Amino acid sequence: MGHFSVLHTDTFGNGEVLAIDPYAVRRTEWTVEADYRYPSVNPVAEPGPDGRRPVGETHFRYRIELPFAVWLGGASGPRSVLFSVCAPTSATTLRLYWMAAFDPAVYGNGPVDGAGLQAVEDLIWAPDKAIVESQRPARVFAATEVHRAFDGLGVAYRQALRDLGFAG
Numbered sequence: 001m002g003h004f005s006v007l008h009t010d011t012f013g014n015g016e017v018l019a020i021d022p023y024a025v026r027r028t029e030w031t032v033e034a035d036y037r038y039p040s041v042n043p044v045a046e047p048g049p050d051g052r053r054p055v056g057e058t059h060f061r062y063r064i065e066l067p068f069a070v071w072l073g074g075a076s077g078p079r080s081v082l083f084s085v086c087a088p089t090s091a092t093t094l095r096l097y098w099m100a101a102f103d104p105a106v107y108g109n110g111p112v113d114g115a116g117l118q119a120v121e122d123l124i125w126a127p128d129k130a131i132v133e134s135q136r137p138a139r140v141f142a143a144t145e146v147h148r149a150f151d152g153l154g155v156a157y158r159q160a161l162r163d164l165g166f167a168g
């Protein structure tokens with residue numbers, strides 16, 4: 001959550017949010033979960049007279065299904081869910097599959113603009129991809145990392161991967 005207001009200000013990141021409220025992380029044998037409410041900028045709205053796009057609370061609900069699948073509720077709007085699965089293709093590459101679902105009671109039964117959704121997600125994920133691909137060392141279990149409280153979800157996920165034997 002800590003990078004939203006720094007890395008994603010071209011889309012949903014709110015540059016005025018300078019602190020991350022504490023959040024709880026829940027762990028079971030095969031899941032890691034966290035909820036977080038964030039005053040996100042609407043990435044597809046037109047800017048108002050002040051040049052700003054509207055801000056609204058997004059209730060992010062993360063549920064990681066170990067080892068490589070994630071349900072992300074709320075990110076694409078209330079009662080939406082984005083499901084992604086990473087399929088490793090080598091020690092340093094992967095293929096990412098994702099799908100989104102929207103409650104017809106909120107969004108209607110009309111067709112989803114898949115190309116539009118893909119375009120928004122490409123914009124959101126582009127800076128993440130650039131950061132991840134530029135990290136050195138490339139391994140995620142680097143002992144020299146410094147974590148803060150807002151890294152709790154990621155830290156718990158890494159611990160869960162270690163517990164499954166992925167720390168080699």
Ligand SMILES: [Fe+2]
Nearest residue numbers: 003007008128
């Ligand atoms: Fe990101």
